[in-house]
Amino acid sequence: MNAVACRYYDGKSSRRKAAALTFTDAGDLIVDGAELEERLVYRDVRIPNRVADTPRFIHLPDGAVCEVQDNDALDELRVRLRRDDPEPRRDRFWRLVHRLDSTWRGAAAALAVVATVMYSFTRWGAPAVASLVVATTPQEAEALLGQNGLNLLRQLEVLETSALEPNRRNDLLAAFEEMKREAGVEHADLQFYSLGAPNAFALPGGTVVVTDELVEFAEHDEEIIAVLAHELGHVEGRHVLRSMAQRSTLLALWTAVTGDVSLAALSVLGPDQLIAQSYSRDFERAADEFAADYLLRAGVSPTRLGDILERLERESGTGSFPTWLSSHPAAADRARSAMERAGDRDEPGP
Amino acid sequence: MKDDAGPVDPGGESPASPPEFPSQSAAETSSQTRQLRFTGDGREYFRIWIVNVALTLLTLGIYSAWAKVRARRYLYGNVWLGDDAFDYTANPVAILRGRVVLLLVLVPVSLAQRVSILYYYAALLVLMPLVPWVVVRARSFHMRNSRHRSLAFDFSGRYWDAAVWYPLSWAASIVTLGLVRPLTVFGRDRFLVTESSFGNRTFGFTGRPGPYYRMYVITAVVVGVLYVGGVFFVLLVVVGRSMATGADPGTAAPDMGAFMIGTLAIVGLVMLFVAAYLRTRLLCYRWNSSRLGGNEFSLTLSFPTMLWLYASNAAAIVTTFGLFIPFARIRFLRYVVGEFRVLQREDPDAYEAGDRQSVGATGAEAAGEFGLEIGI
Numbered sequence: 001m002n003a004v005a006c007r008y009y010d011g012k013s014s015r016r017k018a019a020a021l022t023f024t025d026a027g028d029l030i031v032d033g034a035e036l037e038e039r040l041v042y043r044d045v046r047i048p049n050r051v052a053d054t055p056r057f058i059h060l061p062d063g064a065v066c067e068v069q070d071n072d073a074l075d076e077l078r079v080r081l082r083r084d085d086p087e088p089r090r091d092r093f094w095r096l097v098h099r100l101d102s103t104w105r106g107a108a109a110a111l112a113v114v115a116t117v118m119y120s121f122t123r124w125g126a127p128a129v130a131s132l133v134v135a136t137t138p139q140e141a142e143a144l145l146g147q148n149g150l151n152l153l154r155q156l157e158v159l160e161t162s163a164l165e166p167n168r169r170n171d172l173l174a175a176f177e178e179m180k181r182e183a184g185v186e187h188a189d190l191q192f193y194s195l196g197a198p199n200a201f202a203l204p205g206g207t208v209v210v211t212d213e214l215v216e217f218a219e220h221d222e223e224i225i226a227v228l229a230h231e232l233g234h235v236e237g238r239h240v241l242r243s244m245a246q247r248s249t250l251l252a253l254w255t256a257v258t259g260d261v262s263l264a265a266l267s268v269l270g271p272d273q274l275i276a277q278s279y280s281r282d283f284e285r286a287a288d289e290f291a292a293d294y295l296l297r298a299g300v301s302p303t304r305l306g307d308i309l310e311r312l313e314r315e316s317g318t319g320s321f322p323t324w325l326s327s328h329p330a331a332a333d334r335a336r337s338a339m340e341r342a343g344d345r346d347e348p349g350p
Numbered sequence: 351m352k353d354d355a356g357p358v359d360p361g362g363e364s365p366a367s368p369p370e371f372p373s374q375s376a377a378e379t380s381s382q383t384r385q386l387r388f389t390g391d392g393r394e395y396f397r398i399w400i401v402n403v404a405l406t407l408l409t410l411g412i413y414s415a416w417a418k419v420r421a422r423r424y425l426y427g428n429v430w431l432g433d434d435a436f437d438y439t440a441n442p443v444a445i446l447r448g449r450v451v452l453l454l455v456l457v458p459v460s461l462a463q464r465v466s467i468l469y470y471y472a473a474l475l476v477l478m479p480l481v482p483w484v485v486v487r488a489r490s491f492h493m494r495n496s497r498h499r500s501l502a503f504d505f506s507g508r509y510w511d512a513a514v515w516y517p518l519s520w521a522a523s524i525v526t527l528g529l530v531r532p533l534t535v536f537g538r539d540r541f542l543v544t545e546s547s548f549g550n551r552t553f554g555f556t557g558r559p560g561p562y563y564r565m566y567v568i569t570a571v572v573v574g575v576l577y578v579g580g581v582f583f584v585l586l587v588v589v590g591r592s593m594a595t596g597a598d599p600g601t602a603a604p605d606m607g608a609f610m611i612g613t614l615a616i617v618g619l620v621m622l623f624v625a626a627y628l629r630t631r632l633l634c635y636r637w638n639s640s641r642l643g644g645n646e647f648s649l650t651l652s653f654p655t656m657l658w659l660y661a662s663n664a665a666a667i668v669t670t671f672g673l674f675i676p677f678a679r680i681r682f683l684r685y686v687v688g689e690f691r692v693l694q695r696e697d698p699d700a701y702e703a704g705d706r707q708s709v710g711a712t713g714a715e716a717a718g719e720f721g722l723e724i725g726i
Contacts, residue, residue, distance in 0.1 A: 009500030014549065014701035016499065051420055052394050054427025057437045057497070063703075065500035097420075100401045107397040110404035117407045138465075156585070256411060257403050258675060259418065262621075266664055267672025 004073045008036060011063030021058075021066055021074075023081045029058075031066060040064075047078065049094035052102065121253060122275055130245035134238050139187055142241050143205030150203055154193075162192035164212050172215070176208075176228055183294055188235045190228070198312060200227050202234035204241045217315075218308060226295055226305035233290030239283040246279055247272060381695040383648075388687035390428035392677040398424050399676035415446035425679070429687055431498070432698075439502075440495040482512035493546060501701055507545035515541050528570075532562035539636050548642055549701040557639035565635070569628045573620050580619065584612030622664070626657040637690070644695035651689055659685060 003020035008031055010017075019033030024041075031040040048056050050071050058066040068074050078091075087095075100106030153159045162169070169192055176190040187206040198214035208231040210224070218224045234240070250272070255264035292302040402417035419442045426436040459477070462469035486507050493503040519534035536559045543555040630651050637649040663678035 011500065012703050013699065014499040014501050015699040051423045051427060052398065054424060055435050055437075057439070057500070059439070065497075067500070097401065097405070101397040102394075104397070107400050110397075110401040113404040114400060114407060117404075254672065256414070257406060258672065259414070263667065263672070263675055266667040267675065269668045271671050 002073075002077065003032075004068055004070060004077055006031070006058075007067040008033065009065040009067070011060075011065060016067075019066070021068065023077065025081070027081070029060075029066075031064075047074070049091075050075065050098050118253075122250060122271075126246045126249045126253075127242075127279075129249045130242050133245040133249075134242050137241060139205070142238065143187070143207075145241070146203035146205030146207050150191075150207060150209070159193040159195055159209070162194055162212050164192050164215060168215065171221075172210070172224060172228070175221075175225055176232075179225070179229060179232060179294065179298075182297065183229075183232060183236065183290075185232055185236045188232060198315075200231055202231045202240065204238070204244075206235045208232065208235060217312070219311075220304065222300045222304045223308040225298070225300055226291060226302070227308060229291035229294045230287045230305055232294070233287030234283065236290060237283065237286055239287070243276065243279055243283065247276060250275065381644075381693065384432060384692045384694055386687045386690040386692070387430040388428055388684045389430065390425060390680045390683060392680040395421075395424060395680050396673075396676040400673075412446065415442040415449060418442070418445060425683065426496070429683075431692060434499050437497040437500075438495055439497060440491070444491075478517055479513075481517050482509050485512045485516055489542070489546075498548070499698070499701070501549040501703055504547045504704055505542075505545055506547065507541060511541055511545070532566040533559050535566075535632070536562045539632075539639075543636065543640050547704055550704040551643050551701060554641035555639055556641065557635060561635055562632075565628060565631050569624065572623055572627070576619050576623065577616060580612075580616035584616065587612060618664075622657065622660055625660050627653055630656045642696075646693040646695075648691040648693065649686075649689055651686060655685060 003022040006019050006021045007016045008019040009015070017033065017035040019031050019036055022030050022032075024030060029042045029045040031042070042060050042062075045058060045060060047058055050056065053071055055067050055069045056071065056074065058068065060066060100110060150159070172192075173190055176188075180186075180188050185206075188208060189206060190208050190210065192210055192212060192215070195211040195213060198211060198217040200208065200210045200214055202208050208228065210228070210231075214227065215224060218227075247268075251264060251268050254268050255261050258264045258267065288305065291305055295302045295304065398421060402413070402421060405413040406417050419438065419440050422438040422440070426438040429436045455477070459470065459473045462473045486505070486509060489505040489507065493505040496503045515534065515538040519530075519538065523529075523531040523534060536557060539557060540555045543553050546553045630653070634649045634651055637647045640647050659682055663674070663681065666674040667678055
C-alpha cells in the first residue's frame with residue numbers, strides 16, 4: 001500500500017522528521033519512518049479539509065503534528081481506503097466546497113447565487129427592512145435629523161433668509177395648513193428661503209423648504225400648490241428617512257458578508273448611486289400620485305405639477321438626461337401620467 | 351485588508367535546507383537573512399472568496415465562521431519562511447459562538463440608540479470596561495491559532511495592562527489634545543510585542559518613543575494641510591454651484607450631494623494618507639524593533655508603493671462593486687509579505703512548545719467588529 005510523505009513534529013519542539021503516513025483498514029493513521037524511533041498509530045484522527053493546494057497540518061491527539069504537502073496523494077489514499085464505506089457527511093461537504101472553489105464553473109455558480117441574492121435583497125428585502133425602521137423611528141429623532149441638515153445649509157449660506165412679502169407667505173402657509181388638514185398629515189411645516197434658484201424639497205422630520213425663486217417662477221398659484229402637494233407626499237411617505245434606511249441596510253448586509261466596514265463601503269459606493277436613484281424614482285412617483293390625488297380633491301388640475309416641472313426642466317436644461325440616470329422621472333413623463341390620471345378621474349359619472 | 355495582514359506573523363524559523371522533506375541537522379545555525387515568500391494567487395483566492403460569500407448568504411450568515419477560517423487558511427498556507435508555511439487552526443464553532451455573543455451585545459446597544467441617544471452613550475460607557483478584555487482575548491485567540499513548524503504563537507497580556515494602553519490612554523490623548531498619543535502608541539506596541547511569544551520564547555522590543563513622535567508630527571501636518579485645503583475647495587465648489595444650479599424640486603436638499611461627495615473625498619484622501627504613511631510606518635517600525643531570541647526582523651515598505659496599492663485597490667473595488675476585494679488582498683499581501691525579512695541567528699529546530707490553554711473567540715470577533723484587530 002502506498003504511503004504519503006509527511007513531516008512529523010512531536011508537538012514538543014520545532015524539530016521535524018521526514019516520515020510516511022498511511023491508514024489501516026480500520027481507519028487508524030500510521031506514521032512511520034527511519035527518523036522515528038517507533039511506528040506510531042493514532043485512532044480517531046481528523047484530516048483537515050483541503051484548501052486549494054496549501055499544506056495540510058494533521059493535528060494528532062497527543063499534540064504531535066503531521067504536515068502533508070502532496071494533497072492529491074493524501075486524497076487518493078483516503079478514497080482508496082474507504083472502499084465501500086460511505087464517505088462521512090462532513091468530508092463529502094468539504095470535498096464539494098473544494099470542487100466548487102477550485103474550478104471556474106463552481107465560482108461562476110457562486111457568483112450567480114451572490115448576484116441573485118443581492119438583487120433580490122435590494123429589490124424587496126431592503127425596502128421591507130426600511131419600512132420596519134421607519135415605523136419604529138420616533139418622530140423626534142427624524143425631526144432632529146432634518147433640523148441638523150437645515151442648520152448646516154443655513155450655516156454654509158446655501159440657504160438665506162427669505163425676502164418674500166409677508167402676505168404672500170401667509171397665503172401659502174394657510175394653503176399648506178389646509179392641505180395638511182385635508183390630507184391628514186400631522187408633522188409637516190413649510191419654510192421659505194432664498195437659494196438663488198427655483199427649488200423645493202422635503203427634509204426628514206417633515207420640513208418642506210420652498211425657495212423665493214420658485215414662488216416667483218410659478219405662473220399660477222396652483223402650480224405652487226401642486227409642488228407643495230408633491231413635497232407633502234414625500235413627508236407623508238417619510239421618503240428621506242426611508243431612503244437612508246434602505247441604503248444603510250444594504251451597507252450592513254455587505255459589511256456582514258465581507259467582514260470589513262471600509263471594504264464594504266467601497267464596494268457599495270458604485271451600486272449605491274444607481275440603487276439610490278432607482279429608489280428615488282419610486283419615491284417621486286409615489287409623491288406625484290399623492291399630489292394628483294390631493295389636487296383632484298381640491299379641485300385643482302393635476303396637470304399643474306407637470307406644467308411647472310416641464311418649464312423648470314426646460315429652464316435648467318436637464319431634459320436630455322436619460323431617465324435611469326436621473327433621480328426624477330422625466331418631467332414630460334410625469335406631466336403625461338398626471339394628465340392620464342386627470343382624464344381617468346374627470347370622466348363624468350353617469 | 352488589515353485583518354488579513356495576519357499571516358505576516360512573527361518569528362517563523364526556517365531550516366537552512368533544501369525543500370522536499372529534508373532531514374534536519376542542528377548544525378546549521380550560522381546567521382543568515384531569509385525572506386518571507388507569498389505564493390497566493392488572486393484568481394484562486396477569488397474563487398474561494400466568492401464561494402464563501404455565496405455559502406454565507408445561503409446559510410443566513412452561519413457559514414461565515416467557516417468561511418473566515420477557510421480564507422485565512424488559504425492566506426496563511428501561502429506564506430512561507432524557507433519551505434515552511436504557516437498554519438491557521440481556529441475552530442469555526444468558537445468563532446460562530448463569538449459572533450453570536452457579539453450580536454447579543456450589539457443589537458440591544460443599537461436598539462438603545464433608537465430609543466434615545468442618551469441610552470446609547472450610557473450603553474457605550476457600560477461596555478468600555480470590556481475593551482481591554484476584548485483586546486487581550488482577540489490577540490490571544492489570533493496568536494494561539496497561528497502556527498509555524500507545529501508550534502503556536504501566544505499572547506499573555508493581562509487585563510489591567512490592556513486597560514492602560516487602550517481606554518485609559520485614549521482618555522489621556524483626548525485630555526492632552528493628542529500630545530501624549532505617540533507615547534501611548536509606543537507603550538501599546540511594546541505591550542503587544544513583549545507579551546507575545548512563539549513556543550516557549552518571548553518577543554523583545556527595542557523601540558523608542560522618539561520615532562513615534564516624528565511619525566505623528568509628519569502625519570498631523572499633512573492631514574492638517576489636506577483638511578484645510580480640502581474644506582476650502584469644497585466650499586468654493588458648493589457655493590459656486592448653488593448660485594448657478596438649475597431647479598429640481600425633489601427630496602434631496604440642493605447641493606447637499608456635492609457637499610457630501612466633497613467631504614467624502616477629503617475623508618478618503620486623509621484615510622489614504624494615514625494608511626499609506628502612518629499605519630505603514632508604524633507596522634515597519636514595530637517589526638524592525640522586535641526580536642525573538644537572537645533573531646531580528648526587517649520590514650521596509652515604500653510610501654509610493656503603498657499609496658499606489660491602497661489607491662488602485664480602492665478604485666478597483668469601487669468599480670467592480672467589491673468583486674476585486676480578493677485580488678486586492680492578494681496584491682497587498684504579495685508586496686508586504688515579500689518585503690519581510692528575518693535575520694536568523696538561532697537554530698530553527700531548537701524551539702520548544704509553551705504552555706497553552708484554549709481561548710474563546712468572542713474577544714476576537716468583537717475586536718474585528720470594532721476595528722480593534724491588531725494584525726501584527
